[in-house]
Amino acid sequence: MRILLILIFAPLIALTLMYFLFPGRLLALGRWLLRKRGGTVQKSVTVDGRAWPYLEGGDPAKPLLLLVHGFSGDKDNWSMIAPYLTRDYHIISPDLPGFGENERDPALAYDIEAQTRRLKAFADALGLARPHIAGNSMGGWIALRYALDYPDALASLILIDNAGVLGANESDLQKQAVDEDYNPLVLKNLDDADRLVAMVVHKPPFIPKRLRPALYADGLRYRDQLDTIFWIIANEARDHPLNDRLGEVKVPTLILWGRHDRVIDVSCVAALEAGIAGSTSHIMEHVGHVPMVEDPKGTAAVMKGFLAKL
Template sequence: MKRFLLGLVLLLAVAAGVLYFVPATLLASVRTVERGLAGLSEHSVQVDNLEIAYLEGGSEKNPTLLLIHGFGADKDNWLRFARPLTERYHVVALDLPGFGDSSKPQQASYDVGTQAERVANFAAAIGVRRLHLAGNSMGGHIVALYAARHPEQVLSLALIDNAGVMPARKSELFEDLERGENPLVVRQPEDFQKLLDFVFVQQPPLPAPLKRYLGERAVAASAFNAQIFEQLRQRYIPLEPELPKIEAPTLLLWGDRDRVLDVSSIEVMRPLLKRPSVVIMENCGHVPMVERPEETAQHYQAFLDGVRNAQVAGR
């Protein structure tokens, strides 16, 4: 028995060592655990001749929440945010084409207008006709266009530090871009830490090997990401004329220390929306659903409860 226990301890130690020193394995293991805790499983579907990877959880009998990530991100940004939501909702988080595990053809269009129609076609492909939409950063820009173009499909809209408007105060990202710099594109391994500093106030803990691995992956994707970012700038669609077309109740949720897209964007958007709600999270950066997922989910759940109560009262 002692030999068995000793062997088991050694096996576990070796396994832990492998996970620590083989960061790709560590990342895959962490994602598997986090997806399981959120009640999400991975799927894929063909849309517009592209393979779109997505996570799905919760009963399909419940209202659908469709979550859209930002530039350089992927569907796993929503894992901890989604944990309390899969009990009451049918939750879907996709990888936009060009990101994550979805198709990345070099010659495709990745501007927000094209992506908005892909997301609408994705919803149709998985059999969803009406839904709640939420998006962060570029993903917020995309879902806002979706809601403006297809108002009959959208039950509610959550815009989390979204792109698409000229804020009252220029953000640090805008200033960097004017100087020809882009902190969102990681061209050298050391730039990855700068990116984390830029988007978070309090960074999630990352083991050093995993941080190094993620930095290397970001560098490998830098040329393609720069190409996508240039498309976003050249084919920019301002939201100011689109927001009045949105019929759905809309949550504007922002981190007050967002250096990417300034919180003063809310001052521009709120007067243009028919049914706005606002939440500003103190001491929080550009991706609240990653930096403080439980709190962000609570704000979102409170918003959804308000939407549901208003619908019941209006019957």
Template sequence: MKKLIAGLIFLLVGSAALLYLSPATLLAGIQLVERQRAGLTLKQIGVGDLNIHYYEGGPSNAATILMVHGFAANKDNWLRLARYLSQDYRVIALDLPGFGASSKPLGSYDIGTQTERLADVIDALGLTQPHLIGNSMGGHISALYAARYPQNIRSLALLDNAGISSPQPSELRQRLQRSEPNPLVVRSPDDFQRLLEFVFVQPPYLPPSLKRYFAEQAISNSAHYDTVFAHLTERYIPLEPQLAKILAPTLIIWGAEDRVLDVSSVAVMQPLLRHSSAVILPETGHAPMIERPELTAQHYRTFLLTVQNTQNR
């Protein structure tokens, strides 16, 4: 028995050392565990000349929740939230074109173009009236999709979405107006730590090796993200004229301490939406589904149940 225990300890220590030296392996292991906890499987689909990667899980005959991530992010942003939803809903979390493992097409990444790419993905997946949820840039895209195709979704949830000129300028907007470097684009290892502190009130813990790995990946993508951000700003589509076209019930969730997009956006959006409710999460930053996944899921599940009960009448 002692030899068995000693062998197990040796194996664990050796594995830990290997993972420390191989952050890509560590990341793959964490992603596997998180996917399993969320009940999701990695899949891909061809959409025209694009290869789209996504997670899918939950009952195949249940209503579908389609998750759309934000700028410089990917489908992994939804793993923590999906854990609380996939028991009762079919969950799909995309890598948008240009992000994660999906194709990076030539051409524009402005909101209008990405919205039409999202429409193509929805058609390719054969989704009929999904519940659409988006964060930041993904919320901007989701809201514009809901305005352009109002009959195609069952509900809309917007988490700290872009596309609104907030009465109180966000810290990001103020920095960019002063021609300061974009804090969302990482150009050095120190930038990555500053990014975490900028996006979150309480940044999630990352082992040092994994933090370095994420920083390296972000730095390698910095030129691409500069291009995408330029398209988003130069070919900006404001949501204010679009919101009244949205027919689906809409839930707004916002972090009270969001430094990227100011919470005062909520006061602009609600009067323009036909059927809306809003939740402001205290001590939360720009990505509630990562920083407060369980609380975000509680509010979202309550909203979905209300939508279901209303539509079944």
């Protein structure tokens, strides 16, 4: 009985101690468990002298999905959806330059054309021949630009609440970011975290206070650089949207959106549908800007249903 009690309570005690004494290690454990559940492992490849960390999972013999994260995100934005994809697909999700564990050189160009060119070089370095490409937010804009700049280098396009197009209605983000005095997607401090999370997800999860310093450490550490990158792409989205070039997209395309997206308004779906001939669209009624995080199983089902018909 004593051994049984030890086996039951020892892990709980260890987790409690980690929560209070080593919250960063607890978050690292959670990240490791998510990757384990999704069958992904971290790898790295050098591209043009720069190390690209990325996650890889699934059978390399199966169709390839290249997953591109959004602004202020990283490769683990796809870890929650990975368990629903790796049984049927080979997935790769990199950290883009300026984000995650990739190089954060402030001297780099962070416009969408530059990031798209780097993503193509990453794909070439790994020998990724005509992957299916899915991107969320800024990553969706990069994925869309990839389809325009390298039309023969991808098999299909999945746009998840992508930036880079204008809809009929302004989003809450657009209304708030009327000038460069206020950035709704950059943290001011830890107390600002609840506001930011509520901007991105429809039903914000409870985040224990003790975990917040570790969880938002990178966002605060790189706040000024993230602010600079944000305004580069925000001004590009306003002044040079891709609406007029959508007719150039020739690959099968899925448009997937959260009805309650406050960052990029759902009216963009109609603009994308009208511009991309033969595209398929799906609006998820219960999520916001990051469907693959808010409802990974449902998002994966929509993606897999689309890909199965190709």
